[in-house]
Amino acid sequence: MLTLVHAPRSRSSRFLWLLEEIGEPYDIQYVSIRRVDGSGALDPANPHPHGKVPVLKDGASTVFEQTAIALYLADKFPGARLGPAIGEPARGAFLTTLAYYSGVLEPAFTSKFMKIGVPRGTAGWVDSDEAMTFVNARIAAQPYIAGETFTAADVLYAGAFALFMDSPLLGEKKTKALEDYVARCVSRPARAQAAAKDQNPV
Numbered sequence: 237m238l239t240l241v242h243a244p245r246s247r248s249s250r251f252l253w254l255l256e257e258i259g260e261p262y263d264i265q266y267v268s269i270r271r272v273d274g275s276g277a278l279d280p281a282n283p284h285p286h287g288k289v290p291v292l293k294d295g296a297s298t299v300f301e302q303t304a305i306a307l308y309l310a311d312k313f314p315g316a317r318l319g320p321a322i323g324e325p326a327r328g329a330f331l332t333t334l335a336y337y338s339g340v341l342e343p344a345f346t347s348k349f350m351k352i353g354v355p356r357g358t359a360g361w362v363d364s365d366e367a368m369t370f371v372n373a374r375i376a377a378q379p380y381i382a383g384e385t386f387t388a389a390d391v392l393y394a395g396a397f398a399l400f401m402d403s404p405l406l407g408e409k410k411t412k413a414l415e416d417y418v419a420r421c422v423s424r425p426a427r428a429q430a431a432a433k434d435q436n437p438v
């Protein structure tokens with residue numbers, strides 16, 4: 237049985253969405269996390285080495301880092317068609333998009349949020365405007381971030397953008413293509429099913 241180690245309204249929420257897309261049974265293990273507003277606490281029951289979420293437990297496997305979990309689930313459930321298989325031509329774009337999310341896009345926005353300049357030639361990422369020029373070009377040219385079909389990568393990108401569409405972090409990079417892309421992804425029934433489950437445990 238799959239178990240999502242989860243804290244409501246956090247980065248693990250989008251993995252409820254991904255699990256709803258897959259449609260296989262799963263459990264939720266609720267943990268507390270340290271929140272940006274100072275609330276919350278490290279939870280000793282969380283297997284993540286830094287007390288973060290998400291974590292996915294699957295039998296003897298414990299997987300953490302969003303992109304690793306997205307790839308693990310897409311590969312494990314090929315029938316859900318949430319990522320091209322090894323050998324398919326679209327696989328390269330899928331892997332690139334996953335790695336770009338964690339290696340470039342999240343650090344870019346974290347740098348902007350924290351008002352940290354990006355040292356060109358040293359940091360492995362770029363500033364968020366440059367990253368968003370790339371993202372906007374992709375989604376203007378194709379319906380989904382990795383190509384013609386919805387994949388697990390869209391859960392990461394659209395799930396994140398949906399949280400800060402109206403924030404100054406995006407500024408003029410909030411294009412019509414971006415709005416349409418996010419709307420296309422978040423209108424999926426699995427997203428609504430996940431949102432209904434993204435509550436504090438009773």
Ligand SMILES: N[C@@H](CCC(=O)N[C@@H](CS)C(=O)NCC(=O)O)C(=O)O
Nearest residue numbers: 246247269270287288289290301302
């Ligand atoms: N690099 C991690 C980031 C996960 C992350 O930062 N999660 C936040 C929730 S939005 C968290 O658990 N924060 C608690 C903490 O930093 O102690 C990933 O991609 O999975």
